[in-house]
Amino acid sequence: MKNAPILILVLILSISIPFTAAEAATVEEEQIDLQMREIAKTLRCTICQNESIWESQAELAHQMRDIIKERLMKGESPDEIRAYFLSRYGDYILLAPQKSGLNWLLWGGPFALLAVGGLFLYRTLSRWVAQTTITKQEDLPPIDDQLRKRIEQELHSRED
Amino acid sequence: MKGWHFILALAVVGLLVLFYKGLWGDPRTIPTVLIGTQAPSFSGPVVRTGEMITSSRFQGKVVLLNFWASWCLECRTEHENLLALNRRFGSNPDFVMLGINYQDRKEDAEKYLEVYGSTFNHLRDPKGAISIDYGVYGVPETFVIDRQGVIRYKYVGPLVGPAYTNLIENVLEPLLEGRPFPRS
Numbered sequence: 001m002k003n004a005p006i007l008i009l010v011l012i013l014s015i016s017i018p019f020t021a022a023e024a025a026t027v028e029e030e031q032i033d034l035q036m037r038e039i040a041k042t043l044r045c046t047i048c049q050n051e052s053i054w055e056s057q058a059e060l061a062h063q064m065r066d067i068i069k070e071r072l073m074k075g076e077s078p079d080e081i082r083a084y085f086l087s088r089y090g091d092y093i094l095l096a097p098q099k100s101g102l103n104w105l106l107w108g109g110p111f112a113l114l115a116v117g118g119l120f121l122y123r124t125l126s127r128w129v130a131q132t133t134i135t136k137q138e139d140l141p142p143i144d145d146q147l148r149k150r151i152e153q154e155l156h157s158r159e160d
Numbered sequence: 161m162k163g164w165h166f167i168l169a170l171a172v173v174g175l176l177v178l179f180y181k182g183l184w185g186d187p188r189t190i191p192t193v194l195i196g197t198q199a200p201s202f203s204g205p206v207v208r209t210g211e212m213i214t215s216s217r218f219q220g221k222v223v224l225l226n227f228w229a230s231w232c233l234e235c236r237t238e239h240e241n242l243l244a245l246n247r248r249f250g251s252n253p254d255f256v257m258l259g260i261n262y263q264d265r266k267e268d269a270e271k272y273l274e275v276y277g278s279t280f281n282h283l284r285d286p287k288g289a290i291s292i293d294y295g296v297y298g299v300p301e302t303f304v305i306d307r308q309g310v311i312r313y314k315y316v317g318p319l320v321g322p323a324y325t326n327l328i329e330n331v332l333e334p335l336l337e338g339r340p341f342p343r344s
Contacts, residue, residue, distance in 0.1 A: 046297050059263050063288030088295035090193040102178075109175045116168060 036068045039078050043085055044095045052095055192295055192314045199223075199305040200293040204283035207261055207269045213283055222335045223305040224257045226319075227291060228282075229264045230272035232299045238318035239276045245319075245328070246279045254307070254336060258283060262291050262299050304331050312341060 040054035045061045053061040064085075071081050085093045097103040143151075203214040215223075226242060228235040242257070249255045259282035261269045266284060273282060285291050294303060297316065304313040304327070313331045315323055334341050 060288060060291075064292060066287065067289065067292060087193065087197075088292060089297075090295070105175065106178055109171070109178075113168075113172060113175065120168075 032069060032072045035072055035078060036065060039068050039072075039081055040065050042082065042095055043093055046089060046093065050095075192311075194295055194303075194311045195314060197311055199303070199309050199311045200290075202260075202283075202290040202293065204260070204285055204290060207259075207266065207273060207282040207284055208278075213258075213281060218256050218258075219309065220307050221254050221256050222307060222332065224255070224332070225260060225294070225303040225305065226257070227260045227262045227294070227296050227299050227301045229262045229299050230268040231264065232262075234318040235300045236276065238300055238320055238324075241319050241324050243277055243279055245332075248328070249332060249336065250279065252336060255332075256280075260285050260290050262296065263288065302327070304335065306335050306341075 037054055040061075041052050043053045043064065045051045045053045045056035045058055045064075047058055047060055048056050051061075053064045068081055071084070072078075076084075082094070091097060091103075097106055099107055199215070201215045203212055205212055224245070228239075242259075246257050250257065257280040259278075259280065261282055261284050264284075269282070269284065283290070294301075300316075300318055302313075302315045302319055303311055306312045312335065313327070315327065317323065319327060331341070333339070
């Protein structure tokens with residue numbers, strides 16, 4: 001009976017170790033799935049219009065997701081995997097164009113046009129405001145007695 | 161119209177064209193980035209026999225790869241021309257033709273080859289690994305690889321009419337005869 005505690009410990013360990021290993025494998029799989037999802041969301045399904053390979057139900061998208069998973073399991077980084085797809089399909093595979101070369105036009109163009117449009121609007125409005133003459137009080141025609149009487153009557157009727 | 165008005169209008173139109181091409185452009189018209197690069201190696205089972213074939217077997221040869229599927233109607237229109245190509249160049253020891261069966265069921269592919277005929281090997285690509293390695297968008301697509309293993313030509317669509325003539329006269333004949341390869 002002296003060895004009873006050791007036996008119990010061995011028994012507990014022999015049960016818990018396989019569970020721990022299985023849990024670790026599940027956690028790793030979940031992480032790979034998560035990474036795969038993040039990569040798949042940035043790649044365009046080449047046979048669909050403006051749909052990522054994560055969203056697409058096409059067979060090709062399904063196969064691409066499998067390839068991402070395989071490469072992640074081999075230890076490739078998300079950037080390496082994206083570079084692989086880029087080397088096969090070119091820029092078209094990326095849902096968001098790369099921020100380089102002519103693509104800067106696509107990224108910055110709308111903002112630049114908005115700025116130019118805003119400047120154009122500001123200049124036009126400024127010119128309109130400058131051209132509009134505000135009539136001063138002394139330039140207004142004088143009020144005759146009849147009109148003054150009418151205004152006073154109107155004011156009195158409102159006070160009542 | 162002032163000069164800068166014209167430039168602004170030009171910029172707006174240019175940007176709209178870029179967006180249009182980017183969002184609604186046909187991926188089939190986008191040139192492959194693989195032209196001039198080393199052809200990816202591949203291996204796969206032959207549709208009819210299941211024998212594994214690896215690309216290294218064709219080192220030093222001009223290889224024509226044709227991606228097809230039994231459900232693809234355009235593939236049927238070019239099939240007779242593919243058989244004619246193999247009749248014409250198949251006896252050349254420096255030339256090999258291979259079909260890659262894309263997203264298809266084995267039995268459908270077998271039936272297709274039985275009905276339309278086959279004089280060269282066709283490999284299955286059940287996981288899509290070969291097709292994705294070659295950046296295939298759809299079928300039919302045809303690639304020509306030179307003796308050094310470099311992808312020299314890609315055609316998207318059925319090899320009929322001028323596309324078929326161009327492939328023979330401007331791609332296969334120059335490559336097999338060692339003549340300069342004109343850009344098509």
